[in-house]
Amino acid sequence: MRARCWIVILALAAGASACTQAPVPANVFTPAHANTASAVRDFFLIRPIGEQPIPFPHKTHVEKAMLKCTETCHEAVTKGPNAGIPSVKTCMICHDSIATDRPLIMKITNDYYKKGVDLPWQRVYGFTPEVHVRFNHAPHIRSNVDCATCHGPIAQQTVAERTVDHTMGFCVDCHKARKASNDCLTCHF
Amino acid sequence: MDRRSFIKLTAVTGGATAIAACSTSSPENQLIRFVPDEDLTPGIAELKNGVCPICRAGCGTTVRVMQGDAEVVRNGQAGVMTMSLAKKLEGNATHPVSQGALCPRGQASIQVTYHPDRLVEPLKRRGARGSGDYQPITWDAAIAELVSRLDTVAASGAQGLAALTRPGASSRNDLMALFLDRFGGQAPIAYELFSDDVLRRANLQSFGHEQVPTYDFANAHMVISFGADFLGAWNSPVSQMVGYAKMRGGRPGIRGALVQVEPRMSLTGASADEWVAIRPGTEGILALGLANALGAKNLGQYTPAEVEKQTGVKAARVERLAHMLAERKPAVAVIAGAPLAHTNGLFQAMAVNTLNAALGAVDAPGGLSFTPQAQAKSGASRSLRALADDILSGKGAPVQALLIDGVNPVHTTPPGWRVKDALARVPYIVSFGNFADDTSVMADLILPDHSFLESWTDARPESGTLMPIVTVAGPAMKPLHNTRATTDVLLDVAKKLKKPLPGLPDSFSAMLQASVGGDEAWATATKQGWVDVKGSGLKGSGLKGSTSPQPSALSPSFDGDPTQFPFHFLPFQSQAFLDGSTAHLPWLQEMPDPISTAMWSTWAEINPQTASRLGITDGDMIEIASAHGTIHAPALVSPGIAPDVIAMPTGQGHETFTRYASGRGSNPVKVLAPSVEPETGALAWASTRVKIARVGEPKGELIRYGTALREFEPHR
Numbered sequence: 064m065r066a067r068c069w070i071v072i073l074a075l076a077a078g079a080s081a082c083t084q085a086p087v088p089a090n091v092f093t094p095a096h097a098n099t100a101s102a103v104r105d106f107f108l109i110r111p112i113g114e115q116p117i118p119f120p121h122k123t124h125v126e127k128a129m130l131k132c133t134e135t136c137h138e139a140v141t142k143g144p145n146a147g148i149p150s151v152k153t154c155m156i157c158h159d160s161i162a163t164d165r166p167l168i169m170k171i172t173n174d175y176y177k178k179g180v181d182l183p184w185q186r187v188y189g190f191t192p193e194v195h196v197r198f199n200h201a202p203h204i205r206s207n208v209d210c211a212t213c214h215g216p217i218a219q220q221t222v223a224e225r226t227v228d229h230t231m232g233f234c235v236d237c238h239k240a241r242k243a244s245n246d247c248l249t250c251h252f
Numbered sequence: 253m254d255r256r257s258f259i260k261l262t263a264v265t266g267g268a269t270a271i272a273a274c275s276t277s278s279p280e281n282q283l284i285r286f287v288p289d290e291d292l293t294p295g296i297a298e299l300k301n302g303v304c305p306i307c308r309a310g311c312g313t314t315v316r317v318m319q320g321d322a323e324v325v326r327n328g329q330a331g332v333m334t335m336s337l338a339k340k341l342e343g344n345a346t347h348p349v350s351q352g353a354l355c356p357r358g359q360a361s362i363q364v365t366y367h368p369d370r371l372v373e374p375l376k377r378r379g380a381r382g383s384g385d386y387q388p389i390t391w392d393a394a395i396a397e398l399v400s401r402l403d404t405v406a407a408s409g410a411q412g413l414a415a416l417t418r419p420g421a422s423s424r425n426d427l428m429a430l431f432l433d434r435f436g437g438q439a440p441i442a443y444e445l446f447s448d449d450v451l452r453r454a455n456l457q458s459f460g461h462e463q464v465p466t467y468d469f470a471n472a473h474m475v476i477s478f479g480a481d482f483l484g485a486w487n488s489p490v491s492q493m494v495g496y497a498k499m500r501g502g503r504p505g506i507r508g509a510l511v512q513v514e515p516r517m518s519l520t521g522a523s524a525d526e527w528v529a530i531r532p533g534t535e536g537i538l539a540l541g542l543a544n545a546l547g548a549k550n551l552g553q554y555t556p557a558e559v560e561k562q563t564g565v566k567a568a569r570v571e572r573l574a575h576m577l578a579e580r581k582p583a584v585a586v587i588a589g590a591p592l593a594h595t596n597g598l599f600q601a602m603a604v605n606t607l608n609a610a611l612g613a614v615d616a617p618g619g620l621s622f623t624p625q626a627q628a629k630s631g632a633s634r635s636l637r638a639l640a641d642d643i644l645s646g647k648g649a650p651v652q653a654l655l656i657d658g659v660n661p662v663h664t665t666p667p668g669w670r671v672k673d674a675l676a677r678v679p680y681i682v683s684f685g686n687f688a689d690d691t692s693v694m695a696d697l698i699l700p701d702h703s704f705l706e707s708w709t710d711a712r713p714e715s716g717t718l719m720p721i722v723t724v725a726g727p728a729m730k731p732l733h734n735t736r737a738t739t740d741v742l743l744d745v746a747k748k749l750k751k752p753l754p755g756l757p758d759s760f761s762a763m764l765q766a767s768v769g770g771d772e773a774w775a776t777a778t779k780q781g782w783v784d785v786k787g788s789g790l791k792g793s794g795l796k797g798s799t800s801p802q803p804s805a806l807s808p809s810f811d812g813d814p815t816q817f818p819f820h821f822l823p824f825q826s827q828a829f830l831d832g833s834t835a836h837l838p839w840l841q842e843m844p845d846p847i848s849t850a851m852w853s854t855w856a857e858i859n860p861q862t863a864s865r866l867g868i869t870d871g872d873m874i875e876i877a878s879a880h881g882t883i884h885a886p887a888l889v890s891p892g893i894a895p896d897v898i899a900m901p902t903g904q905g906h907e908t909f910t911r912y913a914s915g916r917g918s919n920p921v922k923v924l925a926p927s928v929e930p931e932t933g934a935l936a937w938a939s940t941r942v943k944i945a946r947v948g949e950p951k952g953e954l955i956r957y958g959t960a961l962r963e964f965e966p967h968r
Contacts, residue, residue, distance in 0.1 A: 066300075139294050139295070139296075142293050143294065143295040144295035144296075144297060150288055152287055152288075173286075176287070179286055179327070180285060180286060181286060183285055197487045
């Protein structure tokens, strides 16, 4: 604990000056953070909330269009570690003919798809490299963990929001309850 | 409030201020992301087959391909695209040559694809030749220009088209040869600095096979190697290292012996039980002396005493080595490298063939054999030196256009050949390489090729396995840049000429398919990355001919008067850069040389006695001068070199070769005499004599592993 406090103090001392300008390569090599401010943010688990290119309505797609999360858009989730975010090509499978008169659909058709440019979706959940956790979706899907367990009521949301904090305690509790391995190397490898 | 809580509170408020002050926008927002071309499963690696492009060993590789973000340019706009990217190369475990292993040069070859200085689009020369001033043009314009130029050459009727191709047997080279043949051009020229042509010619005369043998080190009990750095970079290093490992440690109770005969200790010499520092150019005499001691006929004059007189190896040692060879059978002798690069190279190679015959090592377990291969030598082509001579003197058919396929002879030929001057006289030069190098800056048109990971590639190993195989692989990833496969460009141009060239394949992959045989063989080839092509008109390994040495030159002649130029100059093949063709890869620049630990630099190895006599200490700059040129290099005082020899690695000293190699180190080829082995015309690169002089203090040119890098020392 004491070590942590000292880190915080040192971080604060340098923080104000470091954040006002672009990160300057320091003489001391550190792989973890570009500058002190980013180290401080990371220490307190504060992450930017990305601004999505369009307010994608998850609720409409799940409830009205009856799409299954893991079958249409995040289909890699059953195969490997990452769920995957669909490219604009996937949108156009349906929106080539459905709701083509809506302004946002016209926006993704004209501003993105026709120009061959993909939607710059921003990551909502995920681990930073510094926490040394490797998460693999596929085994969780295989053991029937509901998407909502980790991603909250995303089927009711419009733009995806982070509603569940993926702390180590959160993972370990569920692993205990489901009698999954709690070996360090299960996640930290 | 206790002290700890206070600190935490200030930390929180202070931290919040710090965060509020910096707006954080994710880098993804600032870049254009292109729609991916392919359906990808993120996070899952796929293993694909590949062919190593670095040397002619033809190793099969495994390419780990995974989704990633690549910076690309599409329709003139820069951005990021999610695509399948090659991430790592390893040896193909099923491949008979590489056997699951891969050498450091092969491992580093992935940097060819992601190199920051790769040529990414067709270029047309704007400034003077050699200035490197080019302007980008479209592929349509580039192809149209090439077609109209070639139409002009064709109309003139003479054999006006020539080509410089990569060494080794491959369908790519076959296609180039076919293109030139149908066009009515000259046969393509494949020049190599460290060519094994002398060895091939000797084997043709001794055994009826014009090829490099495959050695069965795994079953040998003793190996005597004359200058062959078979654990370093010579021939098929991966398969040789695997065989060597089995010879040394793979048989319980038996440890094969290795004796290395060479005046400068190579990596193989450092691994040997015994290192024999012989007088340069006399290796053949020792081989014949050993053959004589083993009972070979008609070699009576090569007594141990005579051998000592000529080679400097003590008579008692000659007798002891012969005794070792007789006791430890099967034994095999290997010759390569510097012993063949003397003016008597052919004699030396045939002397070692005689020794192998006396040892009973020819076509025997633990000896040497020849891989069956199709003897499809595409006519006798001129040597590069003859081509340069003809261009400069105006003899023969004038070269009106020259195609250069990723080779750099300006860097690897001695100044006396005047290759650069000859290139300057060629009216039109087209380069297909991935990089701007010393040769391709002379080009008028640059049509950059895909990298080997982005296109169909193949290789037919000459040695390394006794199974006749073709190593073949399709593209592991989509092209990153606006490049085109050279094979496709050739086929496209052939169709667009005024008189389209007849008899060319429809596509390069169809040509590859035809080269391996039927559909079944092709299915095997694409599945495992290689295929056995036995039984398709190959010449077996039956041996014929005599092994008695009859070539003209018995003793070596050296360029330079011994009183004026007292040292033998011995360039050697760099472990990292070979002849310089991989000097642009930063991983290899960073790789310490296994003997000197030097990196990012060149050096000149010098014996400690010689160094102290001349007042030279480690790192001092010395000048190396022959009758043909002068270079400077830092001295590296090394006990592993004979007192009358100066050795230097090749590979550095490029004028133009990307940000990592340009202007770095010096090129030992630039002091070499233009002497050749008379019967093959191969460059006798070990036959130059030099003088040396100390010219200055260490200036940081010699960078060794574990010392500070010059770039990071603050006071410089």
